[in-house]
Amino acid sequence: xxxxxxxxxxxxxxxxxxxxxxxxxxxxxxxxxxxxxxxxxxxxxxxxxxxxxxxxxxxxxxxxxxxxxxxxxxxxxxxxxxxxxxxxxxxxxxxxxxxxxxxxxxxxxxxxxxxxxxxxxxxxxxxxxxxxxxxxxxxxxxxxxxxxxxxxxxxxxxxxxxxxxxxxxxxxxxxxxxxxxxxxxxxxxxxxxxxxxxxxxxxxxxxxxxxxxxxxxx
Numbered sequence: 001x002x003x004x005x006x007x008x009x010x011x012x013x014x015x016x017x018x019x020x021x022x023x024x025x026x027x028x029x030x031x032x033x034x035x036x037x038x039x040x041x042x043x044x045x046x047x048x049x050x051x052x053x054x055x056x057x058x059x060x061x062x063x064x065x066x067x068x069x070x071x072x073x074x075x076x077x078x079x080x081x082x083x084x085x086x087x088x089x090x091x092x093x094x095x096x097x098x099x100x101x102x103x104x105x106x107x108x109x110x111x112x113x114x115x116x117x118x119x120x121x122x123x124x125x126x127x128x129x130x131x132x133x134x135x136x137x138x139x140x141x142x143x144x145x146x147x148x149x150x151x152x153x154x155x156x157x158x159x160x161x162x163x164x165x166x167x168x169x170x171x172x173x174x175x176x177x178x179x180x181x182x183x184x185x186x187x188x189x190x191x192x193x194x195x196x197x198x199x200x201x202x203x204x205x206x207x208x209x210x211x212x213x214x215x216x217x218x
Contacts, residue, residue: 011184014191035059041101042066043091044109048077092121099131107139111151123162133212159206166208176202
């Protein structure tokens, strides 16, 4: 990871901590009192930060799994967190059983997928591996990145199209990185106040629930 995106950069740390607070609040609202036995999966897990976070919060490493197309990232997870199950490959073909997880995540993944069919496939796989009543959480950018033409913004309509069976809630989040990084370095105490201003938020959290019962029971 480049130093620009390192967790050791104060602005990056503040952005990550904001996401973590959101996830903790979400789990509490769902009545989750302990992560012991809680099963989580991440598509596009990169070096496994979010999965290790779940372990740090009390989850069992053997209950965490992920997939990433970058073999170097997969090797990193296997070397640093060998008990976490991680697969190399595309997230539109997840080698995990149906309805295996309480929580499925995709953080800044869809914005890196230019192909609509693959995006649909990833969403279908996340739906498949999530248990009925479980949560799917998608975190992604609302705006384009002029410095990175390989990514594109994700809209709420995209998420609804990819997850048509799931009720959804949306929350804007994350102080825009060009503001967050200098703020974190020079005035970290300002991060919260700036992040509270909606136009300055660059990303969104989409919280979806897999229906607990069949949509058309016979």
